[in-house]
Amino acid sequence: MTSPDQERLKSFMQECRTRIETALDARLPPEDKLPARLHQAMRYATLDGGKRLRPILTYATGQTLGVPLDVLDGPACAVEFIHVYSLIHDDLPAMDDDCLRRGRPTCHVQFDEATAILAGDALQALAFEVLAADPTLAVPPRQRIAMIECLAKAVGSCGMVGGQAIDLASVGVSLDLPALELMHIHKTGALIRASVRLAVLACPELDQTIAARLDHYAKCIGLAFQIRDDILDEESDTATLGKTQGKDKAQRKPTYPALLGLAGAKQKAWEICQDAIESLNPLGERADLLRALALFIIQRHS
């Protein structure tokens, strides 16, 4: 990957971050609308924070396939709303019990536990409302339904929430590599995969072989993202991450560095990233942005 590709990615990511911030803001209820405290909590947790990796993936896939970015504002918001809901609930005392997220107090610390639960619930509902009814999502009803089904499957008990259940059950348990991988394919990977797939679904004429290649790419980068997350939890610090560093070890959670060592985990992330990049071969230069994103995912520092 040449550095012009990395430079192009940097400016594309910046453009997407500005775009998604405006799109999220426009779709969130105003903070003075009743029930105001709930709407304030939804806005607090969603706006002005995070890498916006999932919306960026939706936009980058759309860019690769020639889908106009404004068609993808709705799907991009939907994946971010789901992501923020998962972060709010994951931080609750009943789950990870964390007080820092995106460099700020977690939603339940800033507001209260009941408000945080409701804010997560409402963000999840809002994600599906956006897919069902957002006027900028200029696709026929059949495609909207396919998008709703895609996101619902990705976040439900056989996707993200199922992965979280496996995670909670695995604290202090020694998982082997296939079991760890299965957990993360669900917990972190399913939403990342859906972020790519929603853009693919906006392009119904797409050759199915290309769609399958993009799905494989998304599955690989989902896993690579998690491996990098585990590495950063060991190597980085709380200020850089904006969330509590070292929690995996403290909570005796199974991780890639614990199973493979730090060098082994880095090697594994690199191999999976190469697999992701190779799966884009049939797309040629059109997919350079997605290739650069795969590399960003395994090289990121936060």
Ligand code: GRG
């Ligand atoms: C439904 C409660 C519930 C949980 C689902 C995804 C998930 C399971 C929990 C999120 C918590 C977490 C720390 C998961 C591990 C990896 C991950 C998704 C990290 C956070 O994603 P980033 O780094 O966050 O993209 P930002 O803040 O940049 O958006």
